[in-house]
Amino acid sequence: MSERPNPSTSFPSIRFGAVGFDLDGTLLDTAPDIAHALNHALQMAGRPALRLEEVRPMIGGGAKKLLARALGGGERVPDDELEPLYAELLDHYRAHIAVETRAYDGLERALDELAARGIRLGVATNKLESLAVHLLQQMGLAGRFDCIVGGDTLGTERAKPRPDMLHHLAQRCGGGAMAFVGDSAFDVKAAQAAGMPAIAVSFGYPGMAIGELGADRVIDHYDELLPALAAL
Numbered sequence: 466m467s468e469r470p471n472p473s474t475s476f477p478s479i480r481f482g483a484v485g486f487d488l489d490g491t492l493l494d495t496a497p498d499i500a501h502a503l504n505h506a507l508q509m510a511g512r513p514a515l516r517l518e519e520v521r522p523m524i525g526g527g528a529k530k531l532l533a534r535a536l537g538g539g540e541r542v543p544d545d546e547l548e549p550l551y552a553e554l555l556d557h558y559r560a561h562i563a564v565e566t567r568a569y570d571g572l573e574r575a576l577d578e579l580a581a582r583g584i585r586l587g588v589a590t591n592k593l594e595s596l597a598v599h600l601l602q603q604m605g606l607a608g609r610f611d612c613i614v615g616g617d618t619l620g621t622e623r624a625k626p627r628p629d630m631l632h633h634l635a636q637r638c639g640g641g642a643m644a645f646v647g648d649s650a651f652d653v654k655a656a657q658a659a660g661m662p663a664i665a666v667s668f669g670y671p672g673m674a675i676g677e678l679g680a681d682r683v684i685d686h687y688d689e690l691l692p693a694l695a696a697l
């Protein structure tokens with residue numbers, strides 16, 4: 466049992482027919498397993514491993530961007546160098562996707578409460594869709610979501626921070642008003658461009674001060690999600 470009071474038992478109604486969630490750093494703390502996969506690829510390239518604290522703020526744009534950034538610093542990495550290492554990273558990650566990964570505290574209770582109100586739940590992640598589905602299955606969470614959209618679902622050039630994935634998610638979740646919950650600038654920018662309210666979680670991988678993301682609300686724990694949605 467959480468020691469926190471549960472403020473979500475009595476509050477005004479929520480006007481959204483659906484709530485969308487980012488995955489890495491929002492639903493799940495995936496950074497340790499992502500860092501292991503990244504370090505496996507860096508080792509193949511003869512590069513030194515990065516520490517978890519170095520990897521965390523680099524997550525959010527998808528694994529290929531993460532690898533390119535880790536390999537190149539600010540420099541562009543040629544495709545013939547990047548692609549085989551990206552394949553190594555994905556293979557390693559797929560095989561070890563839910564070793565240290567954990568759901569954030571209070572997540573399942575918040576999802577239960579939203580579902581009990583008939584609110585549809587979706588995921589829009591810059592992870593590949595197949596990896597997102599696989600990870601949510603491994604974590605026993607896949608059945609909770611009505612719709613899952615990945616960074617490659619519409620083509621990577623239409624991934625967050627573009628609004629396309631969120632429009633697609635809203636449509637797949639039934640077409641009503643949707644709010645989006647995320648941890649990084651990719652999420653807040655995509656939500657704003659899609660005309661959706663954005664809630665930022667402060668416990669993910671923002672890569673900058675949380676207040677600078679420009680979200681409509683910031684929550685520090687999932688017990689604050691329903692009150693935050695009710696206030697939007």
Ligand SMILES: O=C(O)COP(=O)(O)O
Nearest residue numbers: 488489525526527590591
């Ligand atoms: O894997 C990533 O870098 C991005 O994933 P997210 O969109 O779920 O944060």
Ligand SMILES: [Mg+2]
Nearest residue numbers: 487489490648
């Ligand atoms: Mg994220």
